[in-house]
Amino acid sequence: MTKEKKSKPSKDLPLGFVDRQEKELLVRDFIISNIKEVMIKYGFQYLETPSFEYSDSIGKFLPDKDRPDEGVFSFKDENKWLSLRYDLTAPLARYVAKNYLEIPKPFKRYQLGTVWRNEKPGPGRFREFLQFDADFVGTKSLQADAELCVMISEILEKCGVTKSEYIIKISSRKITEELFKKLNINNNQQKLTALRALDKIDRLGWQGVKELLGEGRKDKSGDFTKGANLSTQNIEIIENELKKKIPKTDDLKEVLKIFKDYNFDNFEFDPSIIRGLEYYTGTIFEVNLKFDVTNNKGQVIQFGSIGGGGRYDNLVNNFGNYDAPATGISIGLDRLVYALTQKKEFKIKQSKPVIICVFDKNLMKEYVGLQTILRKSGISTEIYPGENKLKKQMEYANKIKSPAVILYGEDEIKTGKPTLKNLSSGEEKIIEMKELVYEIKKII
RNA sequence: GCAGCAGUAGCUCAGUUGGUUAGAGCACUAGUUUGUGGAACUAGGGGUCGGUGGUUCGAAUCCACCCUGCUGUACCA
Known part of the structure; x- marks a missing residue:
C-alpha cells in the first residue's frame, strides 16, 4: 500500500504570533490586578474600545492601493478600509472626539487591550500584544505628566519591582526643538533623521549616533544607513549640549519640581529619549528595567524599555x-511579564487539582460525592477525566503536577476510608473520611 | 524593506572528499507491575533531509531559483 499524499493543515503560527501558556497568563493577571487597583486609587475610569477602527480614524497609515498593510493589519469591508488598532491612544482620541460633549473635562481613562502591528518581531516583541494605557485628555497641567510617572512607579513596585530595579527616564521634545532652532536646522526631513539618530544612543553609543547625524553608518552586516548630513560643527554642538544633561526647558523644570512634591526621585533626565516622532509635543518619558533579562539560551539581552509616554497636545x-x-x-x-518571570524571587502560586482516581465506573457516585466535599472546602479537585488503568491515571496526575491523588477502590470502600497519596513525597496514608479535607490541606 | 547566516524526527543536533535501507539524545507509545506517577530496562511508532528544477550511474551532501527562520539594520504611531 502506498502512502497517500495529503497536505495537512499547518501547525505553525503566523510570524510574530504566539500561544501563551498558563504560567505566563497568571503573571499577567497578577500585573493587571495591581494596575486596576492603582488606577482606581488615582481616579481613572475604565474604557474599552473595539479592536477594529476605520483605517482613517486611527492614524497616519492610511491604506492605499500600493501598500494597504504598511504597519497595520487592514482589510476592505464593502468599500471602507478597516484596521486592527496598533495602539490605544489613537482610539482614545477618536473616542474623545466622538463623545466630547458628554465626557468630563479633563477626561482621565485607562484601558487594557490587545494591539496589533504588522512589522518585524524581535525577542520579546510580537505582532499581537497586550498594552496598558492611562491618559489625561483636556489638561495642559504638568501635574498630570508628573503623576503618570509616579503612578507607574507605584504599579511596578506593587508587582515586586524594587526601586533599584527600574528607572523613569524623562526629557522634553522642547530640548531638541530649541537646540535645532538655535543651530538653524530647519529642514524637516533633516530634523526627523537627526531625532531618529539621537534615539539610538543606547544601542549605538555616541560614535554611531554621530555617524548617523553626519553622512551615515554601515552596520555589522555591511548594510548602509543614510544620515542626516548635519555639519561636523553642528554635530559637535549637539553632542556637547546633550551630554551636559541639563534640563533647561520650562516644562521639565516644572515637572521636576512636582516630582519633589511627591517625594519621587527614581528618575533621571535623559535628553536621548525621543520616542514617537510626529506625535509628542512636550514631556516624554520612558520606563526602563535595570535588572538583567536573558533569552531562552541564557544569554543576557538588551531589553530596552517596557513602555513610556508623554504629552501630545495636537492629537485629539x-x-x-x-x-x-x-x-x-x-x-x-x-x-x-517576560521580565518579571526572570526574577528569581518572583513566584506565582498555581493551584493544581487533587485527582480522584477512578477504579470502577460504577463507583462514580462515590467519587462525585468526594469531589463535592473537597470542592466545597475550596480544594481544587477533579475526578480523573477518562477510563484508564491506574498507572495512566497516576501518570496524568504527575504530568499536571497534582499535589495528591485519592485512591478509593474496592479495598477502601469496604472500610469507607480513602487512601491519600502525596505525590511529591510518594507517601500513602489511609485516612478517616472526616479527616480528608484536613489532611489534603496539609499537603497543598 | 536592506544585508549576513541558516533550514535533517515534536525538540536539540550528528551525518566524514557525493555511495546500499539517513542516525543519536530528549519527548511519545507499549511492556517489565491486571491497584500506583517521578528512576531503570526492553520493544515500538514517527522523516518527501524546507520546496522546485538542474548536474551525476547515484544527491541530505554540488549548482540555480523560490520559501521559511535567525541575527544585524531601517521603520516603529
Whole structure:
C-alpha cells in the first residue's frame, strides 16, 4: 500500500504570533490586578474600545492601493478600509472626539487591550500584544505628566519591582526643538533623521549616533544607513549640549519640581529619549528595567524599555475643533511579564487539582460525592477525566503536577476510608473520611 | 524593506572528499507491575533531509531559483 499524499493543515503560527501558556497568563493577571487597583486609587475610569477602527480614524497609515498593510493589519469591508488598532491612544482620541460633549473635562481613562502591528518581531516583541494605557485628555497641567510617572512607579513596585530595579527616564521634545532652532536646522526631513539618530544612543553609543547625524553608518552586516548630513560643527554642538544633561526647558523644570512634591526621585533626565516622532509635543518619558533579562539560551539581552509616554497636545483636535491637550503612558504588558518571570524571587502560586482516581465506573457516585466535599472546602479537585488503568491515571496526575491523588477502590470502600497519596513525597496514608479535607490541606 | 547566516524526527543536533535501507539524545507509545506517577530496562511508532528544477550511474551532501527562520539594520504611531 502506498502512502497517500495529503497536505495537512499547518501547525505553525503566523510570524510574530504566539500561544501563551498558563504560567505566563497568571503573571499577567497578577500585573493587571495591581494596575486596576492603582488606577482606581488615582481616579481613572475604565474604557474599552473595539479592536477594529476605520483605517482613517486611527492614524497616519492610511491604506492605499500600493501598500494597504504598511504597519497595520487592514482589510476592505464593502468599500471602507478597516484596521486592527496598533495602539490605544489613537482610539482614545477618536473616542474623545466622538463623545466630547458628554465626557468630563479633563477626561482621565485607562484601558487594557490587545494591539496589533504588522512589522518585524524581535525577542520579546510580537505582532499581537497586550498594552496598558492611562491618559489625561483636556489638561495642559504638568501635574498630570508628573503623576503618570509616579503612578507607574507605584504599579511596578506593587508587582515586586524594587526601586533599584527600574528607572523613569524623562526629557522634553522642547530640548531638541530649541537646540535645532538655535543651530538653524530647519529642514524637516533633516530634523526627523537627526531625532531618529539621537534615539539610538543606547544601542549605538555616541560614535554611531554621530555617524548617523553626519553622512551615515554601515552596520555589522555591511548594510548602509543614510544620515542626516548635519555639519561636523553642528554635530559637535549637539553632542556637547546633550551630554551636559541639563534640563533647561520650562516644562521639565516644572515637572521636576512636582516630582519633589511627591517625594519621587527614581528618575533621571535623559535628553536621548525621543520616542514617537510626529506625535509628542512636550514631556516624554520612558520606563526602563535595570535588572538583567536573558533569552531562552541564557544569554543576557538588551531589553530596552517596557513602555513610556508623554504629552501630545495636537492629537485629539485632528478629529475636530476641540482643544484637547493630552498626556499619557503606555506599557507593554507582555514585555513586563517576560521580565518579571526572570526574577528569581518572583513566584506565582498555581493551584493544581487533587485527582480522584477512578477504579470502577460504577463507583462514580462515590467519587462525585468526594469531589463535592473537597470542592466545597475550596480544594481544587477533579475526578480523573477518562477510563484508564491506574498507572495512566497516576501518570496524568504527575504530568499536571497534582499535589495528591485519592485512591478509593474496592479495598477502601469496604472500610469507607480513602487512601491519600502525596505525590511529591510518594507517601500513602489511609485516612478517616472526616479527616480528608484536613489532611489534603496539609499537603497543598 | 536592506544585508549576513541558516533550514535533517515534536525538540536539540550528528551525518566524514557525493555511495546500499539517513542516525543519536530528549519527548511519545507499549511492556517489565491486571491497584500506583517521578528512576531503570526492553520493544515500538514517527522523516518527501524546507520546496522546485538542474548536474551525476547515484544527491541530505554540488549548482540555480523560490520559501521559511535567525541575527544585524531601517521603520516603529
